[in-house]
Amino acid sequence: MAVTLDQTIAQKQHTLLTRVFASQTFWVVIAVILACLFLSIATDSFATTKNLYNITRNITFVAIVALGMTFVIITGGIDLSVGSVLCLCSMVLAVTMHAGYGIEIGIAAAIATALIIGAFNGILIAYLGFPPFVVTLGMLSIARSLAMVASNNTVVFQFGPDHDKLLALGGGAFVFGIANPVLYMILLALITGFVLRWTKFGRHIFAIGGNEHAATLTGVPVRQIKVAVYMISALAAGLAGIIQTGWLGAVTTNLGNGMELQVIAATVIGGANLAGGMGTAFGAVVGAALIEVIRNSLGLLGINAFWQGVFIGGAILMAVLFDRLRNFRRNE
Amino acid sequence: MPVLELANISKHFGAIQAVNDVSLSIEAGQVVGLMGDNGAGKSTLVKMIAGNFRPSHGTMQMDGKELILHKPVEARQHGIEIVHQDLALCNNLTAAANVYLGRELRRGVGPFRILDYAAMYKRAGQIFAVLKSETRPRDLVKQMSGGQRQAVAIARTMLSQAKIVLMDEPTAAISVRQVAEVLNLIRHLRDQGIAVVLISHRMPDVFDVADRVIVMRRGRKVADKTIASSSPEEVTGLITGAIEQV
Numbered sequence: 001m002a003v004t005l006d007q008t009i010a011q012k013q014h015t016l017l018t019r020v021f022a023s024q025t026f027w028v029v030i031a032v033i034l035a036c037l038f039l040s041i042a043t044d045s046f047a048t049t050k051n052l053y054n055i056t057r058n059i060t061f062v063a064i065v066a067l068g069m070t071f072v073i074i075t076g077g078i079d080l081s082v083g084s085v086l087c088l089c090s091m092v093l094a095v096t097m098h099a100g101y102g103i104e105i106g107i108a109a110a111i112a113t114a115l116i117i118g119a120f121n122g123i124l125i126a127y128l129g130f131p132p133f134v135v136t137l138g139m140l141s142i143a144r145s146l147a148m149v150a151s152n153n154t155v156v157f158q159f160g161p162d163h164d165k166l167l168a169l170g171g172g173a174f175v176f177g178i179a180n181p182v183l184y185m186i187l188l189a190l191i192t193g194f195v196l197r198w199t200k201f202g203r204h205i206f207a208i209g210g211n212e213h214a215a216t217l218t219g220v221p222v223r224q225i226k227v228a229v230y231m232i233s234a235l236a237a238g239l240a241g242i243i244q245t246g247w248l249g250a251v252t253t254n255l256g257n258g259m260e261l262q263v264i265a266a267t268v269i270g271g272a273n274l275a276g277g278m279g280t281a282f283g284a285v286v287g288a289a290l291i292e293v294i295r296n297s298l299g300l301l302g303i304n305a306f307w308q309g310v311f312i313g314g315a316i317l318m319a320v321l322f323d324r325l326r327n328f329r330r331n332e
Numbered sequence: 333m334p335v336l337e338l339a340n341i342s343k344h345f346g347a348i349q350a351v352n353d354v355s356l357s358i359e360a361g362q363v364v365g366l367m368g369d370n371g372a373g374k375s376t377l378v379k380m381i382a383g384n385f386r387p388s389h390g391t392m393q394m395d396g397k398e399l400i401l402h403k404p405v406e407a408r409q410h411g412i413e414i415v416h417q418d419l420a421l422c423n424n425l426t427a428a429a430n431v432y433l434g435r436e437l438r439r440g441v442g443p444f445r446i447l448d449y450a451a452m453y454k455r456a457g458q459i460f461a462v463l464k465s466e467t468r469p470r471d472l473v474k475q476m477s478g479g480q481r482q483a484v485a486i487a488r489t490m491l492s493q494a495k496i497v498l499m500d501e502p503t504a505a506i507s508v509r510q511v512a513e514v515l516n517l518i519r520h521l522r523d524q525g526i527a528v529v530l531i532s533h534r535m536p537d538v539f540d541v542a543d544r545v546i547v548m549r550r551g552r553k554v555a556d557k558t559i560a561s562s563s564p565e566e567v568t569g570l571i572t573g574a575i576e577q578v
Contacts (some may be wrong), residue, residue, distance in 0.1 A: 008466045009457045198446040200436045203425075207433055210422030217420040218434035218488075219405060277424035 024271035024323055025283040028290055035293050043300045053179060055296050057247070060181035061086075061240045063288035065259065066266040067185075067192045068236025070284045071229040073267050074196075076209045076276025077132040079230060081121065081139035082237040083259035084147070087251075089114050089238035091147040093166075094156035094251040103162035103169070107242055114238025115231055117143060122227030140260065148253045157250035170246015181243050185285065188236070192281035205229060209276030265312060266291055269319040290315060333396055335360045335495050335527050336381070336412075341390035343376050350376040352551040353390070358496065363518060363528045365538035365559075368548035369571050374531050377548070378498050381529075382414050383407035394495070413489035417500040419481055423474035428456035430473055431487045459487040463520050465513070478506035479513030486517050489526075496527045503537050515541045535564045547571060554578070 020026050039046035065082050072079045093110040097103065121139055124130040159166050172180050196202040204225050207215040216222050237256075245251050268274065269290055270283025294311045334357035343351040351373045358364055368374045379385045381392070383401035392399040394410055401407050404414075421430050432452050438445040456469040465483035467476070473484060482502055489497045499518070503511045511534075518541050521528050532538050538545055538559075545562055547555040547570040554577045555562070555570045569575035 006461055009460050009468055011468055203436055206425060207422045210424035214420035214422050217416060220434050
């Protein structure tokens with residue numbers, strides 16, 4: 001039977017199922033589930049309410065920052081400053097509240113700080129053509145230094161009149177005993193997923209990562225969008241900083257040290273491509289989850305904590321290896 | 333009445349005269365081959381029509397009205413579309429997403445507007461059907477053949493009411509079979525009443541699909557005649573300068 005042109009055009013090459021099986025995120029989810037099942041059987045301490053509460057809460061800080069990082073990585077950029085920005089925003093919040101201002105002003109100051117830093121990064125990258133790696137590496141140093149200046153390198157643990165509100169915001173569990181940070185993470189992940197899939201802005205982010213020149217030629221406002229993604233990344237780091245401050249109840253200038261690498265690892269494990277053009281909100285969260293489950297399991301299984309880096313590094317390489325294998329198969 | 337009419341157009345960059353006193357007119361539903369050696373002024377001429385450059389002298393008219401372009405977006409608003417030599421496609425997006433890149437369809441109210449996937453797939457599919465191209469709107473461009481990629485780039489020009497499509501070397505680096513596919517796409521554009529300006533180095537393609545050929549050499553128009561009244565040998569002579577002018 002002859003196939004008409006219209007039938008060919010209307011044909012869908014991928015069903016939902018084949019698309020799911022072809023996605024890296026799906027296999028990472030399987031890995032997380034298998035690891036959890038194994039740990040539930042192999043140890044008594046994994047599937048306890050307390051441990052699960054700990055794990056889910058620990059995932060959140062990396063995951064929230066990774067959600068912001070996903071935007072940047074999809075455009076083909078990178079933001080190395082997130083750990084330091086998280087610390088600076090925490091410190092701005094802490095110092096402001098310590099000085100006697102309310103929680104609203106503290107949070108507003110922290111968010112404003114994040115947005116200014118993000119805009120600074122973005123403008124240097126988009127309008128002056130600086131490489132993202134260099135700009136954000138510089139900001140990594142600057143932001144942490146500013147945090148030290150702001151606090152005179154002390155630990156801040158008294159947050160003025162709204163002290164208890166802040167601790168409830170970050171450390172409490174307003175709904176069904178789910179830790180608050182987890183709720184924020186779920187909310188932010190849903191927003192991120194929506195923006196990436198359903199908005200023009202999200203579409204343009206993918207276009208820039210796929211072919212920046214093409215995006216420019218077709219009238220996509222490339223520069224403005226690039227500034228926006230670095231602002232989003234810094235904002236995510238700032239929000240994570242605010243939440244983490246409430247959870248820890250104290251801020252040191254060490255907060256978020258080296259976090260950028262964990263965050264980038266989470267995004268990459270979740271299926272984002274550092275060359276740009278690929279990434280999902282769900283992937284960022286799942287990537288963060290896999291890292292945390294590995295960390296947690298090593299402790300529970302009694303494996304020396306020094307091995308942690310080997311396992312997390314292995315997970316990154318496995319994730320990328322999987323992606324390579326798929327590409328080899330396609331190219332054959 | 334011609335769709336586009338150029339009268340005594342010149343463009344110089346400092347002391348360099350890139351285009352020198354060129355006049356030409358293009359009719360609807362006509363394919364015009366624009367030929368010339370590298371540096372003959374083809375690109376500069378096309379970039380003035382596309383709104384990238386402003387002419388130093390001379391005027392352009394579209395449908396009898398004077399056309400002054402400050403930037404490429406304005407050319408597009410006037411119905412002048414360009415298919416870039418590198419096609420300007422994003423490999424990581426679907427065919428439909430590429431067709432609509434920069435002019436995405438959305439539904440919803442006010443600020444709460446979301447991408448209208450269904451409408452974009454449907455319309456892109458209709459355009460591919462008009463172009464008689466076996467291109468699936470949902471497929472990623474990275475998996476496509478050269479001919480399909482051309483179809484995606486050309487489909488972009490058909491979103492709005494294009495009057496003129498400028499194509500920069502569309503058959504430069506693709507296989508023989510795909511060249512035939514692209515030439516067919518050009519014929520389908522022409523059948524829609526669209527004027528096509530085909531910039532090409534490939535003599536067989538121009539003689540295959542064009543109605544008219546314009547030859548440029550050193551910034552000047554040295555020939556403008558129907559394909560029927562010319563020959564590849566003559567055009568080659570005009571390009572190289574062996575034949576001065578006809």
